[in-house]
Amino acid sequence: MDGDHRAFLDATLPYMEVVYQVARHAAGAGQDPEDLVQETYLRAFAAFGSYRGENTRAWLAAICLNAARSQARRRRRRPWEVPAHGLLDAVPARAEAAPDVADVVIAGLDARTVSQCLARLPEPQRLCIVLMDVAGYTAREAAAALGCPRGTVLARVHRGRRKLAQLLTEAGVSHGRP
Amino acid sequence: MDDHDRLLAPFLAGDLDPAAAREWDQHLLECEQCWQAVREDRAGRQAAELLRQRVPAGLADRVAFAVELAAAGTTIPRQPGRGVRLRRGRLAAAGTLALALAATLVLLLLPDSRAGMPAPVAVVARYAQAMPPPARQTGLGTGEQAAPVEVGRPVTMTAAGHHIVVRTWRLGGTEVVVATSGQPFPMPPGAQGTSGGGMAWVARAGKVSLYCINGPTSELVAAPVPAAQLAALATRLPLA
Numbered sequence: 001m002d003g004d005h006r007a008f009l010d011a012t013l014p015y016m017e018v019v020y021q022v023a024r025h026a027a028g029a030g031q032d033p034e035d036l037v038q039e040t041y042l043r044a045f046a047a048f049g050s051y052r053g054e055n056t057r058a059w060l061a062a063i064c065l066n067a068a069r070s071q072a073r074r075r076r077r078r079p080w081e082v083p084a085h086g087l088l089d090a091v092p093a094r095a096e097a098a099p100d101v102a103d104v105v106i107a108g109l110d111a112r113t114v115s116q117c118l119a120r121l122p123e124p125q126r127l128c129i130v131l132m133d134v135a136g137y138t139a140r141e142a143a144a145a146l147g148c149p150r151g152t153v154l155a156r157v158h159r160g161r162r163k164l165a166q167l168l169t170e171a172g173v174s175h176g177r178p
Numbered sequence: 179m180d181d182h183d184r185l186l187a188p189f190l191a192g193d194l195d196p197a198a199a200r201e202w203d204q205h206l207l208e209c210e211q212c213w214q215a216v217r218e219d220r221a222g223r224q225a226a227e228l229l230r231q232r233v234p235a236g237l238a239d240r241v242a243f244a245v246e247l248a249a250a251g252t253t254i255p256r257q258p259g260r261g262v263r264l265r266r267g268r269l270a271a272a273g274t275l276a277l278a279l280a281a282t283l284v285l286l287l288l289p290d291s292r293a294g295m296p297a298p299v300a301v302v303a304r305y306a307q308a309m310p311p312p313a314r315q316t317g318l319g320t321g322e323q324a325a326p327v328e329v330g331r332p333v334t335m336t337a338a339g340h341h342i343v344v345r346t347w348r349l350g351g352t353e354v355v356v357a358t359s360g361q362p363f364p365m366p367p368g369a370q371g372t373s374g375g376g377m378a379w380v381a382r383a384g385k386v387s388l389y390c391i392n393g394p395t396s397e398l399v400a401a402p403v404p405a406a407q408l409a410a411l412a413t414r415l416p417l418a
Contacts, residue, residue, distance in 0.1 A: 005249035009242055016241065020233045034237055035334055041241045042248055042336050114225045133226035139191060154187040161222025162215060168225055 008048045011056055012041065019060050021135035025118070025126070026068035036071070040064040054144075061131060061145035110173070117167035125160030128153050133161070182212050190219055244335050247301045295383065296364035297338040299390075299398065302357040303383035305335075305344060306400035324350045326415050347415055354401040354411055362392040372409065380405050391417070 016037065023036040040063050044051075051059060118126055131142040132153070139157070143150040188194055189202045206213050295303065329346040336342065344357045357363075362377070369381035369388075377392040387405040389412055390398045399412045 005245050009245060013238055013242065016238055017233050020237065021230060024231065025229070034234060034240070037237060038241050038244050038334060039336065041245055045245050045248055111228045114228055118226065118229070129222070129226050133223050134229045136230075151188070154191050154193075155184070158183075158187040158190060158215075158219055161220075161226070162218040164222040164225060165218040168221070 004048065005045065008045050011048075011053075012044060012060060015057050015060055018057055018135040018137065019064055022061050022064045022130060023068070025130040025134065026065055028068065028072040031068065031071055036064065036068055039067045039071070043067055055141055057137065058141040058144035061135070061137065061141070062147070065127070065145065113171055113173060114164075114168065117164055117171060120167055121160050121163055125156045125163065128157040129160045129164065132157050182209065183215065186212060186215055186219075190216065240333065243333070247304065247335050247337065250301065250304060295366040298340040298342060298359065298361075299363050299366050299381075299388065300383075301335055301337040302342065302344065302355065302363075302398050302400055303386050303388060305333075305357075306355040306386045306388075306402070307384060326354075329353060349411060349414060352401055352403060352411065354399060354415065356415060356417065357398040357400070359396045359398075362396045363390045363398045365390070380408065 019040055020033065020037055023033040023040065027033045027036045040060060043063050043066075044060055047063075118129065121129070127146060128142055131137040131145060132139060137145065139150050139153045142157075143153045146153065185194075185202070189199065192199075194202060206216060326347040326349045329348050333344045334342070335344060340359045340361050340363075342357050342359045344355060347354045347356060365371075365377075365379045366381050366383075366388075369379040369390075372378045372380050372389075379390050381388045381390075382405055383400075385402050386400050387403060387408045388398060388400050389405070389408040390396065391412075397417050399408060399415070399417075401408055401411060403411065
């Protein structure tokens, strides 16, 4: 087992960066992302003996998402649920004449606002965006982690990005027009 | 989703062949709706990229440490009758405050007497083995009442389904480990029941004594002091 756990750590620790990105957004209310990362690695270690090594990044992401769901169930809370009242309070109401979404100035965005808007997306779209745009997974890896076709991932991430951009515009993250 | 939107995702992903991609390039010059969709896609992707954060310092050490402990916890029951294979695991759990832990930990050999010890108890005992011996006699009963000082930050570990939070306290010249779990710590072979809140027991694991109080939350106190002193030490700690 000594050799096993060292081989496991050698194979998986290089991907902690991406696992952490996934954990930050998969962790439910009251869940510590660092705890979720640790739980992910412990679960992965327990399953390492049967792992065939197809794609370690995708494998770890799938375990992380499952661990987050399990923990959320244990807490008797719906997974991915974010208190809606807090988000709605933070996002200004839609303006009468909405500015063109293309005028969004990305460089000036507040990450917190982005996070709040991301939390308002449907879960499938949010997961695809987290995996591909935040954690840097390819569409094929995201598909493997989520257990769905690559085309589905591409469609979800596209719809999610558009919706995210629109929510940001509604939140007042815009430039060039009053 | 209309036909344009359905084709847009593969176009943006670079999945179209060169001829189809050229057609789409031309189409985008003429179709305001699709051009808007492309701009929104790009804006959404760039916004999401802002959410990337660096991994906190110390997380890799913490995870490696947890895996080391899990490896130790699962080895023991898999080799019944053969005793515990001697091994030495050097753990760089966290050497600095910036890494959120107090000191580099060295896992020492598990003595044969700990074979059969439940994994949640074994990992705490193993963790406590890394504590330095008391600098001097603790002075219990001599009037010394130094306030406990927490050393480093809490460490979270998992063993056999137990989610355990471990804190280390310095009390006079002695460092004491306090492990807290939502589930009762099982009584190991050779442990003795004792008075205390709920189901309390004491045990010895190598040079470490263990004192457990099982109540609404379960707390396992471990320190390299005689068992007789440990319960008294525990009364001076901020237990639940």
